[in-house]
Amino acid sequence: MADFDQELDASGLNCPLPILRAKKTLTGMESGKVLRIVATDPGSVKDFEAFSKQTGNELLESGEEGGKFTFLIKKS
Amino acid sequence: MEEKKFAIVATKGTLDWAYPPFILASTASALGYETEIFFTFYGLQLLKKDMDLKVSPLGNPGMPMPMGMDKWFPTIFTALPGMEAMMTSMMKKKMASKGVASLEELRELCQEAEVKLIACQMTVDLFDMDPTSFVDGVEFAGAARFFEFAGESDICMYI
Secondary structure (H helix, E strand, C coil): CCCCCEEEEECCCCCCHHHHHHHHHHHCCCCCCEEEEEECCCCHHHHHHHHHHHHCCEEEEEEEECCEEEEEEECC | CCCCEEEEEECCCCCCCCHHHHHHHHHHHHCCCEEEEEECHHHHHHHECCCCCCCCCCCCCCCCCHHHHHHHCCHHHHHCCCHHHHHHHHHHHHHHHCCCCCHHHHHHHHHHCCCEEEEEHHHHHHCCCCHHHECCCCEEECHHHHHHHHCCCCEEEEC
16 A cells, blocks of 8 residues: 555445545645545445546545455545 | 536435435535535425434335334334334434434534525425524525526436
8 A cells, every 4th residue: 555644544434424524634635645545335435436536636546455445545 | 617516405304315415415515516405395304403303114115124024014013103213213223333424414514515505485484383493504595596506507306
């Protein structure tokens, strides 16, 4: 996993909370900084792809580690 | 790029049907949509400070029930006193255990994201509802006010 500047643990949260928390966290970050998100909701995989496409915050990486989904999103 | 617009009419006042408007509105805001919800008839229950919404198995054959009761439990018994309270309490517990947000939390997130909440003035009058029982920031208006925004919206839905 590449470097990141801030981390958000959205484990145990269900739709749409991981996206809403991520959006809120990104709002407080500077452009170019990278947010790492950890989620357990399987729906979040497609949701973060869609979030990235629609908001322009680039999804750098997406993966699964021991039943947890991780995402690296760069603030646009 | 101009902000996209999303307009919703919320007409239902039960625990289950309160979710779609708040989930979609909060998500749309996170995606950059300007969002308005027009609450009319039973949908106005969603604006009360104390929502206290219920879900009923009565007349709802699609509702999964514990122990597969939706398959064998006679429909007539879903009308028994206490069934609604029991199903409401079970549904709330289930939601909490699955990490589903409470309605209060989703509504707060909508308000933080500046989703515009509009109460149908006609219904407020019709049911003699007390505007002070509603959450702060609600606008009271009529159908024409809805079309002002909905007419320019990219997505418009009726729930």
